[in-house]
Amino acid sequence: MTERMAALADAAIHVVATKGMRGLTHRAVDAQAGVPTGSTSAYFRTRKALVEAVVQRLADLDDAEVAEARLHVPLDPDLLAEAIAHVLDRWMTTGRERTLARYACLLEATHHHELRGILAHGERPRAQARELLSALGARDPERQSRELVAFVDGLVFDRLVGAGALGAPAPGTPESVSELTTAIRAALRGVLGK
Amino acid sequence: MTERMAALADAAIHVVATKGMRGLTHRAVDAQAGVPTGSTSAYFRTRKALVEAVVQRLADLDDAEVAEARLHVPLDPDLLAEAIAHVLDRWMTTGRERTLARYACLLEATHHHELRGILAHGERPRAQARELLSALGARDPERQSRELVAFVDGLVFDRLVGAGALGAPAPGTPESVSELTTAIRAALRGVLGK
DNA sequence: CGACTCCTTCTACACCTGTAGAGGCCCGTA
DNA sequence: TACGGGCCTCTACAGGTGTAGAAGGAGTCG
Numbered sequence: 001m002t003e004r005m006a007a008l009a010d011a012a013i014h015v016v017a018t019k020g021m022r023g024l025t026h027r028a029v030d031a032q033a034g035v036p037t038g039s040t041s042a043y044f045r046t047r048k049a050l051v052e053a054v055v056q057r058l059a060d061l062d063d064a065e066v067a068e069a070r071l072h073v074p075l076d077p078d079l080l081a082e083a084i085a086h087v088l089d090r091w092m093t094t095g096r097e098r099t100l101a102r103y104a105c106l107l108e109a110t111h112h113h114e115l116r117g118i119l120a121h122g123e124r125p126r127a128q129a130r131e132l133l134s135a136l137g138a139r140d141p142e143r144q145s146r147e148l149v150a151f152v153d154g155l156v157f158d159r160l161v162g163a164g165a166l167g168a169p170a171p172g173t174p175e176s177v178s179e180l181t182t183a184i185r186a187a188l189r190g191v192l193g194k
Numbered sequence: 195m196t197e198r199m200a201a202l203a204d205a206a207i208h209v210v211a212t213k214g215m216r217g218l219t220h221r222a223v224d225a226q227a228g229v230p231t232g233s234t235s236a237y238f239r240t241r242k243a244l245v246e247a248v249v250q251r252l253a254d255l256d257d258a259e260v261a262e263a264r265l266h267v268p269l270d271p272d273l274l275a276e277a278i279a280h281v282l283d284r285w286m287t288t289g290r291e292r293t294l295a296r297y298a299c300l301l302e303a304t305h306h307h308e309l310r311g312i313l314a315h316g317e318r319p320r321a322q323a324r325e326l327l328s329a330l331g332a333r334d335p336e337r338q339s340r341e342l343v344a345f346v347d348g349l350v351f352d353r354l355v356g357a358g359a360l361g362a363p364a365p366g367t368p369e370s371v372s373e374l375t376t377a378i379r380a381a382l383r384g385v386l387g388k
Numbered sequence: 389c390g391a392c393t394c395c396t397t398c399t400a401c402a403c404c405t406g407t408a409g410a411g412g413c414c415c416g417t418a
Numbered sequence: 419t420a421c422g423g424g425c426c427t428c429t430a431c432a433g434g435t436g437t438a439g440a441a442g443g444a445g446t447c448g
Contacts, residue, residue, distance in 0.1 A: 004425095020302055022216045025405060036427055047406065104301055106355040108214060110294060121357035146358055147349075147377045154348020155341075161300040163315035164340055183341045190384020198395095219435060230397055241436065 001056070008033055008040050009057035016054060017097035021104050026050065055105050055118045061098060066124045073128070075135055077188050084152065085180035091156055092171035099160060122149045136192060144191040151187045155180065195250070202227055202234050203251035210248060211291035215298050220244065242306075249299050249312045255292060260318045267322070269329055271382050278346065279374035285350055286365035293354060316343045330386060338385040345381045349374065 001009070011033035016024050026041040029050070033040070044050040069087060074080050091099045102121075109115040129145035138144050158164030159171065169175035195203070205227035210218050220235040223244070227234070238244040263281060268274050285293045296315070303309040323339035332338050352358030353365065363369035 018305060020215060020305060026407090027405075038427060038429085041407070042426070045407065100301070100304060103297075106351075106357075107294070107298055107301065110355055111212060111214060116356050121355060122352060123357065126357075142361065143373070143376075144380075146352070146361060147380060150348040150352040150358055150377075151345045151381070152348070153352055154344040154346070157300075157351060158316060158340070158344040158347055161304055161315060162310050163300075163317065163320075164344055167336065167340060179337070182337075183344075186338075186341060186384040186387070187345070187381070188384075189387070190380040190382075193380070193383070220437090221435075232397060232399085235437070236396070239437065 001053075001060075005043055005053065006057065008035070008043055009053045012040075012050060012054045013057060013101045014097055016104050017100040021051075021108055024050065024054070051105075051108065051112075052115065052118065054101065055109075055115050058098065058102050058105060059118055059120070062102075062124060066128065070128060073132065075132070077136060077192075078185065080132065080136075081185040081188055082177070082181045084184050085177050088152060088156055088180055088184075089171055089177050092159055092176075096160070096171075099156060103157060103160070122153065125149050125152075133191070136188075138192055147191050148187060152184065155183060195247075195254075199237055199247065200251065202229070202237055203247045206234075206244060206248045207251060207295045208291055210298050211294040215245075215302055218244065218248070245299075245302065245306075246309065246312065248295065249303075249309050252292065252296050252299060253312055253314070256296075256318060260322065264322060267326065269326070271330060271386075272379065274326065274330075275379040275382055276371070276375045278378050279371050282346060282350055282374055282378075283365055283371050286353055286370075290354070290365075293350060297351060297354070316347065319343050319346075327385070330382075332386055341385050342381060346378065349377060 008029055012024060012029045015028050015032050019028065024047075026044070026047070027037055029040040030037050040050065044053055072083075074083055102119075105115065105119060106121050109119055109121075126145050126149045129148050130141045133141040133144050133148070155164070159168055169179055202223055206218060206223045209222050209226050213222065218241075220238070220241070221231055223234040224231045234244065238247055266277075268277055296313075299309065299313060300315050303313055303315075320339050320343045323342050324335045327335040327338050327342070349358070353362055363373055
């Protein structure tokens with residue numbers, strides 16, 4: 001993926017996050033990226049190609065983030081909960097658009113199966129969760145990592161789409177992080193059975 | 195809402211579930227509902243009106259379901275977990291389309307705030323969860339019900355969009371229900387702190 | 389019976405979108 | 419200098435989409 005394509009893909013992610021999949025058109029991406037009309041259409045000839053570029057770009061960005069996060073993950077459950085809470089808080093603030101775009105793509109993948117392979121939603125986080133749970137002495141890390149990932153996914157989704165947000169502290173605040181920490185600690189306690 | 199409008203709204207929900215928000219057009223709904231072209235456009239003059247009809251219909255269907263469920267909710271945590279698991283399993287099988295459509299609408303509501311009020315995602319389930327958690331002796335039912343709803347939401351979402359599904363039993367099977375039961379029991383244990 | 393009203397269907401039309409291809413610019417090479 | 423190729427921009431066009439309004443038709447009341 002050339003640098004220009006990456007820039008267009010980034011613009012496309014922004015479009016998806018702010019206007020939804022329906023707003024994702026070649027021309028809208030051109031406008032967002034500040035390039036002449038027709039550019040996006042030249043790099044991604046069909047709409048399908050454009051969507052795939054978005055999905056691929058999201059996957060690439062995720063990979064980078066997961067790889068970096070792996071470097072400093074604490075094994076103490078309390079510290080772990082706080083670390084996860086910080087990541088989630090970032091997903092809901094600076095990474096908000098990416099997170100929204102990802103949810104939109106996941107929904108899209110429901111009827112376009114070829115996207116599923118690229119997105120592989122939760123696979124990387126889950127692998128990491130599995131390792132962690134094993135290290136923490138979980139009995140069934142495979143299943144329990146699924147549960148943990150589902151839980152954090154639900155937390156993020158509920159807050160992003162507004163429902164959770166109505167009664168929850170604003171993302172980016174210390175209260176938000178501390179409340180997330182509490183929730184995740186509870187989830188860890190639950191899946192670990194202690 | 196007249197009967198005819200309800201039928202169109204139901205067709206629209208099906209369209210959203212199978213083709214995504216992008217596929218939701220007046221003509222597509224006409225085709226799905228088996229009515230002459232132009233009918234949907236006559237009943238819902240603008241696209242915004244059409245989307246709002248979908249959202250409203252989803253809310254109505256939810257209300258009916260929540261009201262009915264409230265009638266037989268057990269207070270024993272284990273039985274409760276199983277009851278919730280059954281509801282979720284239904285959401286993923288017979289109610290699959292509605293659930294997918296709801297997620298699509300929730301994402302849409304992110305950039306169309308007027309939808310949020312109608313959808314009020316999680317409000318009704320949360321109210322019920324709050325009652326239950328209080329009855330079960332929870333310390334902070336308000337916050338904990340948020341967590342519980344987020345958890346079941348994550349469970350359903352992950353399985354519907356495929357990620358969780360890859361390593362999970364197929365919805366509609368006894369194994370699916372029993373695994374969901376285990377997961378929800380763990381969540382209850384977690385949020386209740388026991 | 390005639391007029392009126394409501395519900396439904398049909399049709400028109402401007403605009404938007406996806407997609408293809410023609411042209412233009414820049415730069416390295418002979 | 420002339421040439422060729424890769425990247426970029428522009429334009430055309432067929433088809434789809436949102437929206438408005440006209441036409442038809444059945445039932446109702448005077």
